Amino acid sequence: MREMAIEALKSVIPEAVPIEVTVPDNDTHGHYSTNVAFRLAKLRGAAPIAIAESLKHELEARGSFARVEVAGNGFINMWLSHESLEVELADILKKKKAYGTSTLPRTGRRKIQIEYISANPTGPLTLANGRGGFLGDALANIFEAVGHTVEREYYVNDTGNQVRTLGLSLLAAQGLIPDEEKFYKGEYVKEWAHKNASLVKRYAKKPETLGARAAAYFLSSIKKTVEKKAGIHFDRYTSEARHIHAKHFTDKAMTMFKKKGLVYESEGAVWLKTTDFHDDKDRVLITKEGAPTYFLADAGHYLETEKRGFDTKLIILGPDHYGYVSRIQAAAAIVGIEHSHVLITQAVRLIQGGEEVKMSKRKGTFVTFEELIDEVPKDAARFFFQMISPDTHMDFDLDLAKEHSLKNPVFYAQYAYVRTRGIIKKAGAVKGKPDFSLLESDEDMRLMRKLAEFPDVVRDAADTFAVHHVTRYVLELSKLFHNFYEKEHVSGVEERLGMARLALVSASAIVLKNGLTLLGVSTPEKM
RNA sequence: GCCCCUGUAGUGAAACGGAUAUCACGACAGGCUUCGAACCUGUUAUUGGGGGUUCAAAUCCCUCCGGGGGCACCA
Numbered sequence: 246m247r248e249m250a251i252e253a254l255k256s257v258i259p260e261a262v263p264i265e266v267t268v269p270d271n272d273t274h275g276h277y278s279t280n281v282a283f284r285l286a287k288l289r290g291a292a293p294i295a296i297a298e299s300l301k302h303e304l305e306a307r308g309s310f311a312r313v314e315v316a317g318n319g320f321i322n323m324w325l326s327h328e329s330l331e332v333e334l335a336d337i338l339k340k341k342k343a344y345g346t347s348t349l350p351r352t353g354r355r356k357i358q359i360e361y362i363s364a365n366p367t368g369p370l371t372l373a374n375g376r377g378g379f380l381g382d383a384l385a386n387i388f389e390a391v392g393h394t395v396e397r398e399y400y401v402n403d404t405g406n407q408v409r410t411l412g413l414s415l416l417a418a419q420g421l422i423p424d425e426e427k428f429y430k431g432e433y434v435k436e437w438a439h440k441n442a443s444l445v446k447r448y449a450k451k452p453e454t455l456g457a458r459a460a461a462y463f464l465s466s467i468k469k470t471v472e473k474k475a476g477i478h479f480d481r482y483t484s485e486a487r488h489i490h491a492k493h494f495t496d497k498a499m500t501m502f503k504k505k506g507l508v509y510e511s512e513g514a515v516w517l518k519t520t521d522f523h524d525d526k527d528r529v530l531i532t533k534e535g536a537p538t539y540f541l542a543d544a545g546h547y548l549e550t551e552k553r554g555f556d557t558k559l560i561i562l563g564p565d566h567y568g569y570v571s572r573i574q575a576a577a578a579i580v581g582i583e584h585s586h587v588l589i590t591q592a593v594r595l596i597q598g599g600e601e602v603k604m605s606k607r608k609g610t611f612v613t614f615e616e617l618i619d620e621v622p623k624d625a626a627r628f629f630f631q632m633i634s635p636d637t638h639m640d641f642d643l644d645l646a647k648e649h650s651l652k653n654p655v656f657y658a659q660y661a662y663v664r665t666r667g668i669i670k671k672a673g674a675v676k677g678k679p680d681f682s683l684l685e686s687d688e689d690m691r692l693m694r695k696l697a698e699f700p701d702v703v704r705d706a707a708d709t710f711a712v713h714h715v716t717r718y719v720l721e722l723s724k725l726f727h728n729f730y731e732k733e734h735v736s737g738v739e740e741r742l743g744m745a746r747l748a749l750v751s752a753s754a755i756v757l758k759n760g761l762t763l764l765g766v767s768t769p770e771k772m
Numbered sequence: 773g774c775c776c777c778u779g780u781a782g783u784g785a786a787a788c789g790g791a792u793a794u795c796a797c798g799a800c801a802g803g804c805u806u807c808g809a810a811c812c813u814g815u816u817a818u819u820g821g822g823g824g825u826u827c828a829a830a831u832c833c834c835u836c837c838g839g840g841g842g843c844a845c846c847a
Contacts, residue, residue, distance in 0.1 A: 265788065273792090280790060283827070293827070317791050318827065365847075406846065427846095514845050525775080525843085532845040539847050567776055567842045591777060592840060632796090633785055638778060638840050653784095654796050660810050668807050705788085717786065720795065731812045750807090772810065 246333060246697040250277040250323060253309040257300055260288055268698060275314065275322025276694055282319040293319030325694065331681035333697040337752040338675070345699045345759045349392035355584070356394045357557040358550050359385050362471065363400040366464035367411045367456075368433050370471070372593040372641060375614035377561040378477040379630045379765070380590060383712045384559070385478075386763045391707040396555070399479045400546060403460050404453075404486040405539065412448070412456030419445050437462065470615045476623055476765050483549075485542060494545035494552075495537055499530065501548065502579065517544075522575035544576040547585075557584040559710075561635075564592050588710060590635040596642045624766045628655035631764055632716040654720055655766060661723035661730075662761065662768045665754035668735050672747050679745040688729040692749060695725050696756050703763070712764070719760040726753050 250266045258264070262284045269278050282297035289296060297315040304313045304323070311326040337344045361381025364374045381397065388395045402408075414428035418438035428434075437459055438445050448455035464482075471477045489495060502508045507518045513533030517540075520527050530541040550558055558577060562569065570587045577585035595612055618626060632653070633639065684693065702718045705711070735746045758768045 265790095267788075267790080269791080270787095270794070271792070278791085280828090283790085286827080320791065402847075410846095512845085516845095529845045534845080536845085538845065543847085564777075564841045566847070568844090569842090569847070570776085589776080589841090594840075636777060637785070640784075642784085656810055657796080660808095664808075664811085671807055709788085713786080717795075724795085727811060730807080734807065736807055772808090 246325070246329075247277065247701045249309070249329070250279070253304060253307060253323075254279060254281060254300075257303040257307065258285070260285060262288065269322070272691075274316065274320070275312075276325045277323045279321050279323075280319070282315075282321060286319070297321050327682060327685075327690075330690070330693045330697060331684075334681055334693055334749065334752055337696060337755055338748060341755055342759065344755055345703045345763075346390045347392050347700065347704065354392055354394070355557045356555050357388055357559060358396045358398055358555040359388070359559045359561070360398045360400055361561040362467075362477070363398075363402075363560075364467065365402045365407050366460040366467060367407055367429060368431055368463060370467060370614035371563075372595065372612060372614055372617060373563045373590065375475065375617065375626070376593055376630050376635070376639075377563060377590050378471060378475065378614075379627050380588070380635055380712055381561045382477040383627075383631055383715070383764050384561075384710060386765065387703060387707045387712065387715065390703055390763060393557075393707075395480075397478060397480045399482045400485070401464060401482055402485050402539070403457065403464070404490065405542070408456035408460050409453050410456070411459055412452030412454070415441075415445050415455055415459060416449060416452060421445070421449050433463075466615075470618060474615070474618045474623065476627070483546070485546070489542060489545045489549055492549070494549045495542055496545075498541065498544040498548045498576075498580065502530070502544075505579065507579065517575075519572050519575035522571075522578045524571040524575045528572045528575075540572060540576070543573060544580065547573070547576050547582060548580040551580050551582050555582070557586075558582050559586045559588065561588045561590060564589055586710070588635060591638045593639045593641050596640050624659070625653050625655050627765050628658070628716065629653040631712050632720070634711070634713050656772070657727075658719050658723040658757070658761065659766070659769060660772060661726045662754065662757045663770065663772050664726070664730055665750050665757065666770050668747070668750050669754060672735050672743070675744065675748045675751055677744070679748040680741055681745055681748065683742045683745045684749060686733060688725075688732045689746070689749060692722075692725045692729045692753060695722050696752055699756050699760065715760060715763055719757065719764070722753070722757060722760065726757070729753075 247266050247268070251264050254264050254266070258281065262281060264279065264281050266277050266279050269275060282293040282300065285291075285296050286293045294315065297319045300321055301313045301315050304310060304321075310323045312324040314322045316322050359381055362370070362374050362378045364370055370378075385395045385397045410427060411429060411434075413422065413425070414430075414434050415438045416422045417424045417428050418435045419442060441459075444458060445455060448458070468482075472479070483489070499508070502517055507521065508530065509516055509518065514529045515531035516527045517530050518527050528540050529538050530544075531537055547558065560573070567589055570589070574585055574587060684690065699718070699722075702715060706714045729749075733746060735743050735750060737743075738746070761768050
């Protein structure tokens with residue numbers, strides 16, 4: 246819908262200025278509004294008001310809007326005609342599930358790999374893992390909706406230091422070796438070690454193998470939590486051992502770096518000149534002990550991704566990985582990934598009994614994501630995390646979460662959907678060709694306009710990675726639907742109006758469902 | 773010390789540099805003879821302090837104060 250407003254403005258503005266169109270909160274400022282007169286003021290050397298007035302006349306002559314007004318000191322406010330809303334309403338009813346999706350032109354279509362969670366399989370998931378998981382899952386849905394090809398990846402660090410440490414931690418838990426500071430201490434370590442006591446004993450001399458066995462178990466338990474309980478999906482669990490090392494991508498990355506003259510030796514270690522790519526210091530590829538670093542393995546991973554044909558890579562990391570961003574971006578640039586994005590989600594601070602709970606996976610003092618998802622309904626957890634920006638530092642009150650299902654408005658949105666279903670069940674399907682011109686009340690029209698915004702919201706969310714905008718939109722739409730429901734009726738009104746309203750309710754059901762589905766939130770028929 | 777994020781109603785959050793700062797929860801005051809009240813209608817903020825840029829600042833710049841997280845040959 247907004248595209249239409251932009252097109253109309255472009256047709257009357259010869260200059261190449263960026264045209265921004267907003268949807269004001271308040272109807273008195275139009276259905277759409279633009280500040281373009283301010284932008285043109287300098288270019289044309291005229292006052293914004295004068296420019297706005299002349300644009301207004303041109304727009305009126307063109308007849309794209311029902312009404313055009315100049316307001317304030319130069320805003321141009323535009324009101325959609327009722328007909329254009331009717332056309333959009335018909336479009337929703339026609340496209341149904343597909344409403345809100347787009348087909349990008351070939352040039353804009355991308356092959357995106359989005360990586361999220363990727364927690365080491367050395368124990369249960371943290372809340373931050375969950376936050377990133379929800380974000381990644383919904384973002385993947387949104388990318389697909391706007392026409393990109395998407396792979397959802399969980400990268401599994403199933404070899405190397407951490408796995409060895411896990412093995413050693415298990416041995417220590419069984420008292421076979423002395424405990425050390427760096428070992429994993431959580432209950433889950435002891436538990437696994439006790440349950441698999443004979444295995445632990447058998448591999449006492451092979452901590453790597455033992456760690457790998459335990460890691461396989463933890464991974465399957467992570468999969469269960471994530472896929473079954475949280476509804477977070479993956480297309481591929483990429484194994485560092487099998488997909489990267491076994492296929493020599495680490496070596497291939499090293500060869501590539503050398504060929505490009507970006508590798509040098511110093512202090513007995515091998516370094517990559519990441520400073521050529523906006524990093525603040527160079528990074529080690531091979532330690533002086535001769536071991537490849539994780540960074541080299543990750544570079545291999547990025548190379549593998551590029552070789553499999555992805556032009557865009559998006560990775561979601563927790564705040565503790567902030568220091569890793571510039572080096573991974575350097576690696577992405579070198580291996581030739583066209584678009585590489587790193588999204589950092591901010592911390593989730595846990596409050597319990599009014600006090601902060603310090604979380605440490607290594608020390609084992611943390612609330613797991615699994616615990617959360619067992620306590621709080623999946624839909625509530627998802628909605629709650631997905632309605633706020635990933636940049637926000639969250640204070641998460643666990644007591645409150647348990648008591649009130651996060652006190653979150655997911656039920657508000659779901660209930661709006663339930664109401665649409667209730668009406669449709671009672672009134673039956675839309676018959677014939679309803680006369681949408683009868684939808685004239687404020688509630689009717691506000692709802693129609695909100696529905697028409699949906700495709701714009703999805704597209705913007707895809708462009709800016711802002712999942713929470715979709716969540717907010719669903720809430721706004723729910724509110725307008727509840728308002729509509731309160732004031733207007735489908736049954737007990739004049740028959741043709743009732744039919745038009747029924748169509749509007751059906752359209753609302755479609756958009757609510759499409760929106761909630763993008764967010765991975767279910768749409769119950771009853772509550 | 774350097775870098776990233778952040779400070780908005782009692783609480784948790786929202787707001788491409790735009791016009792009267794949005795939502796939920798809580799509190800208080802109201803609302804069911806018709807499609808389920810898990811709903812609706814009111815009241816509740818000079819956006820941490822101070823400068824600056826701009827026609828326009830919660831948003832950008834400087835500075836001060838307060839939170840969180842990074843600065844490994846760990847990831």
